[in-house]
Amino acid sequence: MGVTLSVMKVNLLLVLLFTLVFNWPIFLHFYEILSQLEHVKLGFIISIPLVLMAALNAVLLPFSFRYLLKPFFTLLILSSSIVSYAMLKYGIIFDAGMMQNIVETNSGEAGSYLNSSLMIWFLLTGVLPVLLLLTLRIKYAAHWYTGLGLRLGSLTASLLFLVCVAALYYQDFASVGRNNHTLSKEIVPANYVHGLYKYARDELFATKIPHQSLGTDAKIMAKGDKPTLMFLIIGETARSQNYSLNGYAKATNAFTHQIPGLVSFKDVRSCGTATAVSVPCMFSNLTRREYDDKLAHARDGLLDVLQHAGVSVLWKENDGGCKGVCNGVPTIDIDPTQYPAFCQDSSCYDEVLLEGLDQQIGQMKGNKLVAFHLMGSHGPTYFRRYPVTDRAFTPDCPRSDIENCSDQELVNTYDNTIRYTDKVLAQLIAKLQTLEKEYNVGLVYLSDHGESLGAMGLYLHGTPYKFAPDEQTRVPLLTWFSPQLQADRQLDLSCLAQEANNQRFSHDNLFHSMLGIMNVQTSVYDSSLDLFKPCRTS
Incomplete structure (x- = not known):
């Protein structure tokens, strides 16, 4: 009983x-x-x-x-x-x-x-x-x-x-x-x-906002001697303070630090502390202070405006979803079952995004932008984000209950993810360099948010923005443009490097900066938020 x-x-x-x-x-x-x-x-x-x-x-x-x-x-x-x-x-x-x-x-x-x-x-x-x-x-x-x-x-x-x-x-x-x-x-x-x-x-259960088209007047202004091919890479959970390009002691940028023309922006702030907010926000023309999720999803974003201008856009997804920003855009979702050399269970190393890339670019027309959504440094299973051959910093933390790892093990594992992302970026730049005869090429990399690794008792991310530490809101931004693209856009690289060292930027800049560097003119473009504008002579 x-x-x-x-x-x-x-x-x-x-x-x-x-x-x-x-x-x-x-x-x-x-x-x-x-x-x-x-x-x-x-x-x-x-x-x-x-x-x-x-x-x-x-x-x-x-x-x-x-x-x-x-x-x-x-x-x-x-x-x-x-x-x-x-x-x-x-x-x-x-x-x-x-x-x-x-x-x-x-x-x-x-x-x-x-x-x-x-x-x-x-x-x-x-x-x-x-x-x-x-x-x-x-x-x-x-x-x-x-x-x-x-x-x-x-x-x-x-x-x-x-x-x-x-x-x-x-x-x-x-x-x-x-x-x-x-x-x-x-x-x-x-x-x-x-x-x-x-x-x-x-x-x-909120009343749906009618969809609003933006930038339907967009058009490509300057016609260079060859079309543009731009890579836009959206990082995952990367924090700026762990970039050796930004002064970090460990060689986490071992692959890109010697690439001529690479610029690292030292002080860039995210729109949110989680992918669900940051990714839609950075592709919207709404700033962080005015950002509203429902409004952003009910209007055209950056990729839509580029398509309005006639740019051919492709989205390659390795992080479980684009949070709505690639709706209406040709999209390739990485299927782990198709790439056993790069994938374990449901997770794939980001090098998989280079598979089939030549053919995919070849099928696009005119000026082209390929967006890559990385798995990056997604936790807590950081050790699954890089192959054993890229286990540069040891001892690391090969487990998901990261709170039971030592500080050194946890940071080493996270730093390995940053270094591996750097390797992927170097490979993407190398790919662009092989295509310089056909295109004016360039690359922009920006992470969605940062990560806490135990400081103040916080791990992972998603802390409400007003309470979040810098580790979750200060993110890396890297740019690389070929000499031909710099000349075509009349972009002063030394000026850009100085801006990157001395000025603060944020996700607010991405929408307008990408329109600017792609030479797209539209009424929704705001030159004051184009981080490249001060260093362009035209």
Whole structure:
């Protein structure tokens, strides 16, 4: 015969589970905050878990009715277990942006986060409590009004307790909250439930905006002696500070650092901290401050405007999706089953993007732009982003539970991904150099966002932009143009190198800079955001 407990006792046990287990990360954050303060009231410290318990009790009570309790809390416990692990191990903040990243993540990417530590945590804090809950016999009140009265009494007691604590320690809570804005996004399950609600409200159920065509007046202005062939490479999770071209101590740019004409921009900021935001943003004519996801997806982007001008565009995808920017553009999605030499399971090394490239370019007409979406430095399985032969920095971290690697191992693994990307860029430049007789050739590389590797307790990316460290928002931008293209565009390379060293740029510049360097004239072009314009004499 199974254990029988009253519904109020079951609710109390659930409150304790959510408070003491799933919200353990926020207690660690509170400890870090309070340990840095000179004077902290003991009563305030004691009240913190009690306040959380009272608040959770008030929130969870409405779901403790018969027929609702077990299915509702089964789902909530399992999801909260995974969320709490991500917060505890990686410092991830779950808001609407993070929920968008999760919803839009493909199966291959999601699988890279699976590891033994996660499975053990999920079994102990998720599966085991659910099994206990499902086998538990719950005793409900004999009459509905009795049960309602008990719940109202418990709710009233929780609210009165919160009022009393507020009367005693409001200033303490307000002070900590004002100086640590992420705390409100760290309470499980309120954080991810609210984030999912906002994502659903704004993305899934919002009124669709009619599509707006942009740049339909676009046209190629200057006609050179030969057509243009431009490579636009979208990097993944690369951070500028790990580029030896930008002063990093390790030779992460071992392949491109001696290429004549290569320019590295030292201070470039991303539009977002996750691919789902940054990629649509950088291809839009909206700046980061005015960017709206729905608006950006409802209007033409950079590739569309180039096509309006008559440029032949091709998108090659190795990162699970273009986030809508290649809709309406000829696209090649890399199929891992077709390239066993470059692919393992559902992931392929970025060198695969060079396969068939000559033929693909040959099938395009006129001025051409080929966009490559790299797998780059996508974590947490960084070790799967480069072949064993490119394992230059050791010891590295050949596992997905990166929080269990030493700092040196983790950084070495990440640096190997940067070095391997550099190798791919050098190969793409070499490919362009073989085509200089037929085209004016050039290459632009820009990463979508950066990455945290344990500093301040943060791993991976996706931290809300206003809280995100430089590691997640400062990204590399590299350009290379053949001497013929420089002459055709009247581009002063020494001027560009000086600009790259001294000026700050951002994803805001990509849309207009690519139109400018492709010699496209259109009413949506803004010369003030064209980073090449100050160094062109025409």
